């Protein structure tokens with residue numbers, strides 16, 4: 001037998017693996033309703049208007065034949081410039097940066113194959129023997145596996161349901177140590193639906209400053225905020241600590257298959273010069289996104305598409321509310337706080353109320369078997385006896401899913417006196 005890299009065997013089960021396993025046990029008599037993975041492109045009700053502009057931009061890049069050659073290693077200058085301008089605009093419009101205007105230039109932006117390549121590149125670049133990364137818990141499984149592959153240890157800080165899923169800064173300071181290389185912040189948050197306040201982001205930036213480490217700011221859901229909330233990009237605090245911002249077209253522009261993302265280095269004090277050089281070397285080895293998608297990016301990121309984003313939020317928020325209200329009526333489930341952004345929420349399962357359900361995995365499996373409703377067990381995200389739900393389904397499907405979950409729980413309810 002020829003061996004293989006043991007790090008690959010150690011990585012946690014992926015979302016895809018668990019979904020495949022759950023789907024295979026669906027009740028054949030009942031069509032599946034999926035509250036599992038959130039591929040936004042699979043839900044056309046979310047973007048009824050305005051996405052043609054993206055498709056047309058790519059189509060004209062293809063038919064121009066101007067982009068048939070290899071793109072430059074860090075990305076087409078026009079696309080890097082447009083991404084830098086977009087990110088500057090986001091910082092500016094949040095209104096936090098008047099005293100410390102952000103200076104992101106074309107040369108600070110590297111174009112990547114989705115946010116996935118961006119975060120894998122960052123973790124590979126920062127890795128050093130014995131070093132660790134601070135990750136949020138619940139978290140996003142890709143960080144777990146990418147750290148494993150890069151040979152990095154993990155430390156966790158908890159996102160707290162009782163605090164609207166913000167963290168306790170004292171705990172972050174407590175788990176950080178001299179070998180901590182960076183703090184990962186996912187905001188708006190997958191899997192919790194949290195949107196961090198400006199004050200909370202400031203607290204985290206102060207910790208990074210005190211430990212002289214960068215923040216990896218995963219802002220894949222940047223701007224996907226409801227209910228009058230506000231998205232504050234971490235780069236607004238770049239005067240305190242270096243910020244490496246990660247983003248992509250996958251969620252907010254709803255074209256995950258186009259595999260376009262970025263990493264942007266915001267380094268006011270020049271402490272990331274080595275990291276920048278290493279990024280250049282790595283991106284020279286690992287080619288980025290397809291040239292024709294890059295060529296379309298200036299038009300996709302332009303302000304002309306503001307209405308598209310407003311429409312998406314106007315559809316997504318009532319979808320979220322429908323699901324949230326439906327879940328609140330199910331006794332064995334606890335929704336701690338109404339999501340404020342992203343496309344996901346975490347719900348606690350009170351297994352002590354349910355016959356034959358010992359864990360979140362039991363819950364997900366039995367629910368699939370009996371009711372064909374797909375939810376993801378929270379243990380994939382580091383939280384036992386919780387489940388993660390995608391909240392962007394059309395209202396009628398959300399209502400149906402809640403009815404089925406309610407019947408499932410009622411059938412298994414342990415009542416007093418039994």
Ligand SMILES: *Cc1c(COP(=O)(O)O)cnc(C)c1O
Pocket residue numbers: 113114115116117140142186190218220247248249250251256260261
């Ligand atoms: C989806 C997602 C990613 C990966 O994004 P891609 O652009 O599809 O590679 C990264 N981080 C979070 C939090 C995500 O939800």
